[in-house]
Amino acid sequence: MELGLHVTLKQQISPQLMYSLKLLQYTTLELELEIKEKLEENPLLEIEEDEEDQEEPGEREALEAKNSDGGQVDAEPELKNDEGNIDWDAYIKDGMNYQQDSREEFENKEEQDILEREGNLGMTLEHALLEQFHLIEVSSLDREIGEYLIGNLEDDGLLGISLEYVASELEFISGKLQIKKRPIQSEAFLEVDVSGVQVEVEEVERVLKIIQTLEPTGVGARSIQECLLLQLQAMELGDSLAAKLVSEHWEDVRNRRIAAIKKMVKANVEDIQHALKIIAGLNPHPGLTISDAPIIPVFPDLFVEKVDGDYIVLLNDRQVPRLRISRAYHAILTKGSKSSESERQYVRQKLNDAKWVVDSIEQRRSTMMKVMTYIVEAQRGFLDNGLAYLRPMILQNVADHVGVHAATVSRVTQGKYVQTPRGLFKLKFFFDGMIPKEGGGEMATKSVKDRLARLIREEDATAPLSDDGLMKILQSEGMQIKRRTVAKYRDQIGIPVARMRKQI
Numbered sequence: 031m032e033l034g035l036h037v038t039l040k041q042q043i044s045p046q047l048m049y050s051l052k053l054l055q056y057t058t059l060e061l062e063l064e065i066k067e068k069l070e071e072n073p074l075l076e077i078e079e080d081e082e083d084q085e086e087p088g089e090r091e092a093l094e095a096k097n098s099d100g101g102q103v104d105a106e107p108e109l110k111n112d113e114g115n116i117d118w119d120a121y122i123k124d125g126m127n128y129q130q131d132s133r134e135e136f137e138n139k140e141e142q143d144i145l146e147r148e149g150n151l152g153m154t155l156e157h158a159l160l161e162q163f164h165l166i167e168v169s170s171l172d173r174e175i176g177e178y179l180i181g182n183l184e185d186d187g188l189l190g191i192s193l194e195y196v197a198s199e200l201e202f203i204s205g206k207l208q209i210k211k212r213p214i215q216s217e218a219f220l221e222v223d224v225s226g227v228q229v230e231v232e233e234v235e236r237v238l239k240i241i242q243t244l245e246p247t248g249v250g251a252r253s254i255q256e257c258l259l260l261q262l263q264a265m266e267l268g269d270s271l272a273a274k275l276v277s278e279h280w281e282d283v284r285n286r287r288i289a290a291i292k293k294m295v296k297a298n299v300e301d302i303q304h305a306l307k308i309i310a311g312l313n314p315h316p317g318l319t320i321s322d323a324p325i326i327p328v329f330p331d332l333f334v335e336k337v338d339g340d341y342i343v344l345l346n347d348r349q350v351p352r353l354r355i356s357r358a359y360h361a362i363l364t365k366g367s368k369s370s371e372s373e374r375q376y377v378r379q380k381l382n383d384a385k386w387v388v389d390s391i392e393q394r395r396s397t398m399m400k401v402m403t404y405i406v407e408a409q410r411g412f413l414d415n416g417l418a419y420l421r422p423m424i425l426q427n428v429a430d431h432v433g434v435h436a437a438t439v440s441r442v443t444q445g446k447y448v449q450t451p452r453g454l455f456k457l458k459f460f461f462d463g464m465i466p467k468e469g470g471g472e473m474a475t476k477s478v479k480d481r482l483a484r485l486i487r488e489e490d491a492t493a494p495l496s497d498d499g500l501m502k503i504l505q506s507e508g509m510q511i512k513r514r515t516v517a518k519y520r521d522q523i524g525i526p527v528a529r530m531r532k533q534i
Contacts, residue, residue: 050390054397054441058331061391062350069351074359074377074384078352155187155249155317156180162244168237175200175229175237179250187249187317188257193234200229248316255280258312271297272305283309286530303533330449332402332457334413341413343402345395346449353391355384400432401442405460412460413452418481420474422464465515467508478509479519486525494528 056064069075159180168176178200184190242250247264251257255276262273275283275291282290283306291302313319333344362377405428411419425443429436443457464472485503489495495503497520501513525531 046386046390049386050393051438051441053390053394054438055444056394057329057445058346058350059329061347061394065351065353065387065391068353068387072380072384072387074356074380075353075387076356078354153320155183155185155320158320159183159241159244159249163241166240168240171229171233172237172240175234176241179234179238179241183249183317185317186315187246187251188254188315189238189250189252192252193231193238196234197229197231200234246313246316246319248313254314257314257316258309261312261316262308267308270305270308271295271301272308275302275305276309286532288532306533328447328454330454331446332398332448334402334406334448334450336413336451341406341410343399343406345398347395353384353388355381355388397432397434397438398442398446401428401439402448402457404428404431405457409460413450416452418477420460420462420477422472422474423461425461466510468510469508473509475519478504478511479523481507482516482519483523483525486520486531489531491531491533494531496528 053061053064069077160177163173163176163180175196179189179196182189182191182196238250242248242260244250248257248260251260258276259268259273262268262270262276267273275295279291279294281287282294288302292299295302297305330346333346334341335344336342359377359381362374405423406413408423408427409421411421425436425439428439432439443461446457447454448457459476462474462476464474465478467473481504482500485495485500497513497517500520501511501516504511504516520527
């Protein structure tokens with residue numbers, strides 16, 4: 031192997047740039063937490079409170095004149111002579127006390143937030159059903175079977191295992207009932223003192239019928255068909271035409287085979303239509319009405335307000351503390367200071383870190399304002415008139431105008447929200463694909479979907495428009511769109527095919 035020297039060019043990202051890019055991705059809440067952490071880590075960072083306490087112009091520039099030859103700078107004329115006699119040990123101790131106080135305050139706030147979030151959690155389906163089931167007087171055996179069944183319900187409230195399987199999982203060993211808790215997910219056992227009773231499928235079914243009387247109505251069903259019938263029975267419609275259609279003609283109802291239903295059911299068109307409306311109003315997934323998912327509030331990172339006919343952009347950073355660099359470093363780095371070289375080196379490092387943080391936050395603020403200002407200018411038609419006037423826009427459009435890379439725009443818009451006169455939107459909402467129009471021009475895909483939804487809302491329910499029919503209407507309005515694109519957009523906005531929308 032031959033050894034030699036080679037000169038190559040290699041682009042590297044500096045730590046300062048990496049930190050700036052990281053801050054660009056932060057939402058306002060995440061930035062607030064980052065600032066709190068930096069305040070704890072760096073004693074040279076402090077919160078800017080009073081304007082008169084701000085650094086004088088040129089103060090930071092004077093410090094930047096220091097070199098690696100010791101880092102000392104001439105004292106400012108206004109500094110007193112005894113400032114060089116700072117007690118560094120006391121300064122560090124005060125800084126540590128401040129950090130400890132900040133950390134305790136932050137942890138207490140986090141603990142309170144966790145308690146509030148836990149207090150706002152919704153009740154789980156299992157918990158809700160167990161609370162109701164425990165109010166019913168049943169035997170110890172029935173109680174354990176019931177708890178086992180409830181623990182094995184799916185999230186939608188349906189029972190996904192057979193009663194035979196349940197009975198086989200309930201076994202007597204030495205006079206004690208051994209129950210596998212949640213057999214699909216866990217192998218933990220629970221022993222219950224029960225003697226002389228054999229668990230049969232009929233016993234399990236009897237307990238299941240008790241569970242099916244609990245709220246929300248329809249839980250414990252073994253199929254969607256049974257779930258709907260339970261809800262009809264609770265509405266005292268167990269002998270109605272709707273119940274007959276669900277129990278005897280379910281496949282035709284599910285696939286909206288209206289003609290087949292009319293042939294097999296001796297009823298007039300109005301009664302059939304009324305029955306189908308009742309079925310459509312039932313909930314095939316009753317368990318999903320109870321969720322333990324916390325409600326996470328959305329805090330907008332930007333505001334867009336209309337003032338005297340013009341839109342202005344504001345950053346929602348009132349709760350974010352403004353940072354500045356403490357002037358205590360002057361006394362430590364001044365000629366004549368009794369601080370040791372290691373202490374001065376520590377301060378110089380913390381000073382550089384503090385400058386990176388302050389400059390990166392200001393850069394983030396400036397970039398966000400530039401990006402949002404251009405979005406407002408480009409999407410003024412949407413802000414004035416609504417979704418039909420949303421313009422197609424990609425990240426590169428904004429990047430070219432603002433003078434940054436498209437990846438930077440992506441970081442700025444990631445996970446952030448803006449409050450506008452039209453409502454609250456993700457910044458990513460404004461970036462959309464397009465459909466070309468005849469004679470030139472483009473139309474945003476969200477606008478096309480909005481037009482498609484309005485066409486379907488206005489259609490004749492007895493003769494709904496097919497995808498081909500919708501395509502022809504859109505094409506007549508100048509859009510260059512294919513039938514498969516219409517079908518894709520219709521699926522994306524959650525609208526079924528024409529056959530499923532048809533009413534008689």
